Amino acid sequence: MRSMARLAEMPLSAVRRDFHQHPEAGWQEFRTTALLAEALEELGFELFLGDDALDPTERLGVPPALDLKSARERALDDGAPDSYVREMGEITGLVAVKSYGTEGPVVGLRVDLDALDQREATDDSHRPAREGFASKYPNTMHACGHDGHAAIGLGVARAIDQDEAFEGTLKLFFQPAEEGGRGGKPMSHSPHLDDVDYLLALHLGLDNETGTVIAAYENPLPNTKVDVRFMGEPSHAGKSPQDGRNALQALSTAIQSLYAIPRHAGGTTRINVGHVRSDNPQNVISDVAEMRVEVRGGDEKLNEYMLTQARQVLEHAGAMYGVDVETELFGQTASFVADDECIDAVVRGAEHVPGATDVVRRRDLGASEDASFLINRVQENGGKATYVGIGASNPSGHHTSYFDIDDEALELATELVHSAILSFERP
Amino acid sequence: MRSMARLAEMPLSAVRRDFHQHPEAGWQEFRTTALLAEALEELGFELFLGDDALDPTERLGVPPALDLKSARERALDDGAPDSYVREMGEITGLVAVKSYGTEGPVVGLRVDLDALDQREATDDSHRPAREGFASKYPNTMHACGHDGHAAIGLGVARAIDQDEAFEGTLKLFFQPAEEGGRGGKPMSHSPHLDDVDYLLALHLGLDNETGTVIAAYENPLPNTKVDVRFMGEPSHAGKSPQDGRNALQALSTAIQSLYAIPRHAGGTTRINVGHVRSDNPQNVISDVAEMRVEVRGGDEKLNEYMLTQARQVLEHAGAMYGVDVETELFGQTASFVADDECIDAVVRGAEHVPGATDVVRRRDLGASEDASFLINRVQENGGKATYVGIGASNPSGHHTSYFDIDDEALELATELVHSAILSFERP
Amino acid sequence: MRSMARLAEMPLSAVRRDFHQHPEAGWQEFRTTALLAEALEELGFELFLGDDALDPTERLGVPPALDLKSARERALDDGAPDSYVREMGEITGLVAVKSYGTEGPVVGLRVDLDALDQREATDDSHRPAREGFASKYPNTMHACGHDGHAAIGLGVARAIDQDEAFEGTLKLFFQPAEEGGRGGKPMSHSPHLDDVDYLLALHLGLDNETGTVIAAYENPLPNTKVDVRFMGEPSHAGKSPQDGRNALQALSTAIQSLYAIPRHAGGTTRINVGHVRSDNPQNVISDVAEMRVEVRGGDEKLNEYMLTQARQVLEHAGAMYGVDVETELFGQTASFVADDECIDAVVRGAEHVPGATDVVRRRDLGASEDASFLINRVQENGGKATYVGIGASNPSGHHTSYFDIDDEALELATELVHSAILSFERP
């Protein structure tokens, strides 16, 4: 089965449903990237794939090579065009550029591509299951709306392309591995960002009903994710408990103390632990125990405070039991404040979108987001940016197995971004 | 491929290598059981399979039905005779009985069948890999010598059968799921144990060189294994940490306090935790965390002391965080003291086995063993029992990926048991 | 030595030095109260002492009867007039009322009296030591400026009394046991608050230089202090560790988990533990362990969240070890927002005080304060209130052994309050 020309002509809701059915987790978005590349090339966009799209040395939390290989093969089996997959190598993500003149500004749109490692609901109360577009892949699901974001990216390209009004350059940044904060930093090193005058990033849902537009979600919590591995010494728990160095006691002590890192009078701090495992049987002292830690702060300093404290706890929780501790950076996000120039353009644009019934200028995000790195980069170069929230009445919260996206929100988002792009001043 | 008549005529080392190559973990020993049944039926033994072999209601730590189904299918694919697999249903294990007269005693021999959930070494320094009989099944390995035990069970049947000297009844108890202490109790409820005059159980290796015979390993530590599941409430670790009920904090607190259960002046106590996991991503408060706990004591009271304390810790470690705690019994062993009548028979028997160069009467086992339940049952009925250790020079310790069994030890063990059986007094 | 008439005529700095030299901790302010009562009666104030000053049933954190008895005796030894000490019984604190006409408003002034349980510096770099007015009492020190507050209360009474300008009623609330939040609530039940039109409370220092006036410190963190007692069972740590129920393990587990109570996305939360002790010798399992816990929240709900979580931790940390847990409320504070009418009066008043060079209208307090209960009570009755900060260049922070109060600040504060009182509108 070939997918040739499919995406280019499909309605947006069908595009999103296709992505929904073929969810690919971070750094494994081979099929998604390739299909988008194919469709955009047909529209005349210049493509930048693989290490032309992002800086591979800055990638975080990359899965093992074997997993990437499987994902690539599955993508090919499921209709990803060979040539694009070959071109990207092992690196997913895409930058697509088309110029419509020199009178208008250089506008960037950043959308993310990746799905989550979780099982999708399969009962009929879940529309994707009922209507046959639930995930085909076990333990992978688009439960955060990135399938919609990717479709909107394509939709905006089509809309601008059909419209003779835009006289600048459109740059689409299809970012991999947003979940965990792993892809934002490498893509922020793309030289294609350097001349961007206005950058829009967007997110569907976020507990807003369809019709609500938040022109700027801002002040996300900077966060840092660290993978931790405790390495001790096994021994028989009955015959020689004294000969072990118990990785599990180290891990438990660490967890207790991580949550007890002092609160900070300077503002918000957060810490959490997940993905815990230690596989020793119960009659053997644990020699290896692993976990993933995430810290956040209301600003970079607070995030740094938490990280410093956490590292101190981890090191010595291990040493208390003679257990070695290895840590590896898994993901990272920064903070940002949106620019009025972009907010104004979104607000003006919304006036031309009948469905946009409730427009808010600014709101704090409360969570973390690695679009922050791209936004920071554009702002450092003198450009302006915002991160737009587009309501999408959801039956269930983000990251739950019943998450779904209202089809209407896809069209509304596309129109809104289109309209905002046309509202930008020439810088 | 049919295996018909194969086992019956194969040399013991070949039988053991066949089992080694097809390791089956606890309650999944379909192929092993069926091949033994087939061979023993050829020798004229009466077979008791499925719920005729053990009491299914007493089974502990039974894997999910899906896993049993896969194991059964794999067994059939790999040559297990259909009829026996059908007969045993979902319950592995076998009792085989043959009478050679009424002048001699009723002698039982108990051997275990199951392998471990671990990966076998694949490099050439490991003989099974070098000589092509390493495990064909991923993450399953005979790393404790039960493949040898099963072969010896067959070898003893053959030896007694060829010998005209024995005038009693031979009962072979092929016990499933020894690892974790899951199969001993159900098999101890077999009525076939009721008239056993002498019961022998055996174990290869145990850090003894080939040639060493321990006529009685005894005083094993009674233990109890409990599976624990902490169930809390998830929430977003950044946006609403206060809404979670953190299963992982409960687990960590429990682990800390379990290891800190007071020592007991009355004797040995042990506790350990394994198989820990909590799968929440690091940005979600953990809603489920699981672990397996094992307690042991120098005697039943000490084991009970540890279990009572552990239950108190578990319940309230959960309640500290508003987390529910479920526990399920996973495995259990008892203690025993060997009988002089059996020890004497082993010692006398060893005199006729030239390879048995170093014979010890009694030694404490130090570890746990669910043959204890069968031994206790026989002793309650007035029978006598022992648990024989038979040295087998191993290149690497039990439960390690390089574990192997010296071929000579198989023959030596068979001769020794044969000879001991002939040495029993008529009761 | 009698103190008759002494206070009434002493300069304020001498009054404060006398108090500084005779510091009395919470609920033990017998001498301070009696001397103030004597001086105010000479000025014609009507006195309300003992249970006429506050509601004794609402008192928190009252020391043992023996300590009160000693404090009373010491007060008498050190010049406290008998008659007032007799009148107050065991209850310190004073309300003093004088009416100067019915044209003006009823104005309340609340000051606190108590010292801290800590040792004062004795070297010459510390002015009170150098100039001979350091604490005469071991382990008791005015390290928070309440000696100054009490003196200012007297100073304002004198100033208003000498001034013919004020035509209302002046009510002075000399509150005991502010430290720990133990005296505010009982005094807030005084019926003398019911008709107060304007209530001023004040605090010296707070890291502000002399000359700075904060017309309203507000939004203090509500807090709750709880005393916790873990009661287990002792046993010999060598001979029978298993027979103990270890109060110290319960306490340690509780402390770990208290600090790890989840942060709250709704705002500030705090927790801390102090005054920990367990007196068992190291060869006996601890049967009793005690500690004091304090929680705070950005608002009442957040404080309540922390308290609820803390109670859950405490109960089950005990139960994990079979240890009983008793808790007793030790202290409590609320929050408040200041009223513009009072802030305006302070600001206007400051214009007439040349030393008040830097006037700020509002600032968040960041800490906790039990004047909150009196302020809430006045506001509930329709009155207005504020909590004024008056800079006092300190050589060292509050609650440190080198804390001292700039003499100038005493006069400045007296003038400021005097002037503010004259600036109140008639309600």
Next chain:
Amino acid sequence: MRSMARLAEMPLSAVRRDFHQHPEAGWQEFRTTALLAEALEELGFELFLGDDALDPTERLGVPPALDLKSARERALDDGAPDSYVREMGEITGLVAVKSYGTEGPVVGLRVDLDALDQREATDDSHRPAREGFASKYPNTMHACGHDGHAAIGLGVARAIDQDEAFEGTLKLFFQPAEEGGRGGKPMSHSPHLDDVDYLLALHLGLDNETGTVIAAYENPLPNTKVDVRFMGEPSHAGKSPQDGRNALQALSTAIQSLYAIPRHAGGTTRINVGHVRSDNPQNVISDVAEMRVEVRGGDEKLNEYMLTQARQVLEHAGAMYGVDVETELFGQTASFVADDECIDAVVRGAEHVPGATDVVRRRDLGASEDASFLINRVQENGGKATYVGIGASNPSGHHTSYFDIDDEALELATELVHSAILSFERP
């Protein structure tokens, strides 16, 4: 009041009651030592006091100089003869030697002198209270029978002295600070031990009724006591929790992990914590927290294992919170096995003591004892030793506030030791 000649002529029960009424804790036994010295000098013993009695550089757990000074003054106030107090300086303890000929052996008798830091019962159900010899000193009590031991030491001296049968040398070792294991090691360095042929140590009670004699309590658990001080940084718990380094979190983490030090398959291990305190108020992050830790092992290696593990835990529990940790050795004991030569002499001696109705040769002590150091020293030099248990029907256990000693046991013990001394072979 002078005590001149008092002790020398008092009945033993009166001597013991005098000591009981004037209990002196470890290293503060000035009065007890001086009165014994005086009485023994009258009997013609040569005295060795102060640093002639023990090696001061090996002393452990010595109280602060101020406490020693107070104890000395109190001793003088309560009748301790000046000259002896002056001679001993700040070092309590006494060696007294008298030779009765060269035909007999050199026999040592070691008794301990110190009381405990605890309050004695004051109600009439307690004989010392009822009969007027309860402790005069607050929070100090002879609750372990050392008052009796000291009296017996004197009693044996008198008995041997009046008896013409003994032809050797008698050396009395009055050891200070047995509680906590602080005085045994320094006294074991006394050169007076070097030529001792037979050493007897003794203990009353130990849950045996009067009439029971245990000729050898042996195999005490070696132990080590360490004082621990966590030093962090204080900060205001509301305003700047992040600026503290919390000594209390370090202490709690340490306690949790100390109790969780892995059990040892090689034998008995013990750990316990006592004397915990942290004095910060609950609104200040704890800057100092202290505790006393005791480890024990079934032998020296096991004790060392526990100590090594404990040190590892302590160091890193501090470092997890940026808290410094100081440890100081507080006390120490060793193990020993008694010699048959001494046991034989005690058993033979008991035959001449009508009250000794039940004689046991050997029993394990189960607890710890610093006579071990003296015993080891004698044995290293080729001498023989034992530690005799002498029953004394007690109404209440050792170290409880109702502990008392049966008068009869004092006489019985004196006779027994006297008789055993006469039974020794000449070496």
